[in-house]
Amino acid sequence: MEKGGRVVVLFTSACILLWMAIVVNGDTDPNDATSIRILFQGLNSAPQLGWPSNGNGDDPCGQFWKGITCSVNRVTEINLSNLGLTGTLPYGLKPLTSLTNLDLSSNNLGGTIPYEIPPNVKRLNLANNNLTGNIPFSFSDLTSLTDLNLGHNQLQQGLSFDFSRLSTLSTLDVSFNALTGDLPQSLSLLPDITSMYMQNNQFTGTINILANLPLKFLNVENNHFTGWIPEQLQNINIQAGSNAWSSGPVPPPPPGTPPAPKSNQHHKPGGGSTSHSGSDSDTSEGGKKSGIGGGGIAGILISIVVIGAIVAFFLVKRRKSKKASSDLEKLENQSFASLPSNELHHEVKLQTSSLIDPKMFDTSSSINLKPPPIDRYKSFDENELSKKPIVVKKTVSVPANLKSYSIADLQIATGSFSVDHLVGEGSFGRVYRAQFDEGKVLAVKKIDSSVLPNNLSEDFTDIVSNISHLHHPNVTELVGYCSEYGQHLLVYEFHKNGSLHDFLHLEDEYSKPLIWNTRVKIALGTARALEYLHEVCSPSVVHKNIKSTNILLDAELSPHLSDSGLASYIPNADQVLNHNIGSGYDAPEVALSGQYTLKSDVYSFGVVMLELLSGWKPFDSSRPRLEQSLVRWATPQLHDIDALAKMVDPTLKGLYPVKSLSRFADVIALCVQPEPEFRPPMSEVVQALVRLVQRANMSKRTFGSDLGGTPRGSDEPGLRDF
Template structure:
């Protein structure tokens, strides 16, 4: 009986473990991971990898090829030697990934400017990558293995490589990298290969102690950096003697095979005297120049911020603190080590000097004032990374309220309780813009002022991060209101839907016909239509077209618009105009009319794309009645419904020239209220 009980207990234990394991393994993949891996798949050119999809899917549950997971998070992507092409894109925002191995492929383009801070191993060797190595390593303090060998990389090593405090293996051989190796000298590297590059200058002595150091094929100086001499030798001591000279040996290139005569001694001493005199004279001249420049700067402090650009006064670099207040805020011990990795965003303390405050003026006509690390203007504020990290609880996942083509959006709560929405631009959105261009973009967006457009209240451009800060709207997006679960779904009566369409139409009318120069939205969909507590409409992402007009971000945005059923037919040929915005607006009106998503793969194939399914029904009154959102329960005037359908039909005409201007649509909707 005892043996039977023991067997029974073992069986119960095994069954329990199977149930528990099954419970943990059935979770869906983190949506952030899904967005990142879908973006990577598109950037790689949609290769034939088992299970991979451009939109949607569940990489962990469906066991995508080369993907490893822990519970719901992707922790590794191993696709070395898979004959992959395309590019890496710029959205590698995997929140928990540890290893990425894409070595021995044919991947081109640049290395992304944003890399996951959780990485421990990154192998991109033996590809076709080009350009410089981005300054993207400030947060990667866990990275131990970095392989970039056998590519077409050029330029100098970025300063952020000095933050790789766990790096033990670095492979950079067979590139066109240049500059010195000083940035690597304090890292715990055990295996360093830099062969066949263009590195120059003296080799730091610390690197020569690395157990495995391959350096052939570089135009290095033949000497290493010398240690400071204990004392300067006298002129007489410098004269060589036939027996005591350190240069006088069989293996020395300066070895002498004959006795040194007195004339040789005199010649040697004379040459050294000349060199010492020349060096002394050079030092004297250099000191004189430094003293002169110092006096000039002391006499002209008012010239410091005199250089003006189109967007006003701008002093580079924005990525560093501009005053002591900012520095003290960044280095606040209460804000170190939080989820966003601020303790690794800042340079080491010895390289953070306190420097005078410098103004950043977006509009020359607007006066500015520095207060608690923020540059205050009459229109927008310049936030520090530290303050936004504090307000978003280190950009915690629970505060993430949206994922878009350009980046993630987080809820931020200020000390006074006010809520803001912070859009953290990913590298895809900002790789083609320098600091000056980003400021110009911020300046342009700040001028967009309309009752139905989300208002920009501030921005951040610090430590390589670019963030836009908007007013917060409590009822989320129109997409969630129409298609969300019970928690997010909002019951919108017929008149509320007309008002929502009118608000969105007025926003586009302003962008197309009132603002100068006119703006094409380029990413108009229900997920970018926000609602406040009164169900008033505010269109987001206005003025961000320049971030979507070229490069990987534009390609990804275009594919998403197409995949989700918002893109006009002409977009397939690369054309996007104001009339393309009108088409996308018509799709949103269809969502309001039917309660259906613009694209829903859960429906039968013929009904998945909303426009394709709805067009034949818009002018058949019986079919139109059957396609109305059941949530309305028939509570709408039939005449109003028919008029609404007519506006939709005019917006989604196949030929752009047949679609109406937004001002006409606004007038038609006003007549319906």
């Protein structure tokens, strides 16, 4: 017994020592711990969570952290619902590869949804917040999703991501947002979907693509849907009020279409009464009364005559449509015949791509078992055929200084536009990093179909031509484009250091804070780009979308203004950009009228300068109410040197010339004047910044670690790095 007691004591002591070692060394995977800390910072280090602050432990699995569930040393669940949290959902959560449940619903989170969501999450709930922007395309790769709830936010644009890979999704809730556009064709490829909530949005088009889904509940109320509710959906729990449904009987399906499956197969065919009283109950017992009366025979004869007439009618129509259909096939075959054989091979392989709908290549016959998303093969005559905008029969003039890329080229270079190549999302579309065989790296901007529909290919040619004439050292250069199969893509030079927004607001171990000289250089280079667009180009180009995410930095941290000319030449671009009003960059008059001018560009540039000075975002819902709008909070303090010193980005650590800071603030104050007529033209802004640099005593102390870049051949004396 004594020996056994010693064994127990030794075992207990060993367990205690092991436990102490685990607590000291940390029980959480280091990547998970870092991501949780990033989340904590994004949530404004919310005190209601009770998580330890920096320096007081970083071990959510080894310690008890509210809302965090672990398995061994990996975080598997984050449930922080209904805690009054503020701030934003940050980037940097992708390393949480064991996370299966992320619930941040019913809080006060603002900003946009980052495209770096934990890749293996099954249940994602961000409902009942203040999230804005669009739903990231990277959601296409969340292949483990079973439940997705984004309801009751302020999300905009369409459902532009690809649902075809979300094979386990059973519940989708995007209700009570401001989503627009037609439902994507890939929605029809959800094999396990049972509940779908789309009410209170601005969706358009029909809901036909939902017809064959295994839905049990569907809510599409309060949208702008048209057409008829498919027969298959009338047998489920559906709420469809307040739409623009068509009245009258549903038109018959095309000949050859199989009958729609019915969920109530026990009902008798025909148009008889559904009553279960009287003679109906007699005929249902053991099939005793199976005879057909004289009225029934007459009805059958009449039905045969009517059906015969319908069949004859469609046979005639089908002969007529065959000629039109064969003409269409010839046109499409000609477009393929013009390709080299190896490129044609690529084009055929693209049928499985997420970018191109395989049905776009269907040249079979005028009868399809599954109707394509665009009713291209309905019966029409030759005159109607000539009016079809989607038929590729018009040669596109290629601007001389640009390269025309095929979709096959860009598919290969971007890994089929995979999320791994995604570098950003903007108002007009997503941007991908493209790696070509010869080692060249470019940026490909895929314009959303909701911004530029496929019937505006002629407009796209004009857009490309106009942008191709913009040449300036501080304007991102357009090097190519692609216009095939209704897709519109722009190919730009690639800048390896990303955007100014990333440098100012996204912390990582590789990036260093921008020193003062570099911030002034970025402001001056961006001002020169705008001066070129406003005062050198004829006619003047209004950028309309000046913000830190559109200022790209090259290897020397010199700025390049992206999306230049895009908003000026895209039809209805103002309506697209108006969805982003409230971001903090737009001038007061834009919020009132929705119209952009040269002077509204000047205002937005002033906001970027203020962002450079303070390190704050232009609008931050996580801050106290009086500090959420950067311009409103900072403007009264721009001429107070003491207040200005407190406003400066703390990452500068006081390493800046005071006079330079003061003059920088003076330029900001001029640019963000509430009245547009009092804002200076960009040429005067450039001159003021040049004088600032010339007068400033740029000591070696402010240069830090040579982040200011190299000389660009400026003709102003004393500009050094500028």
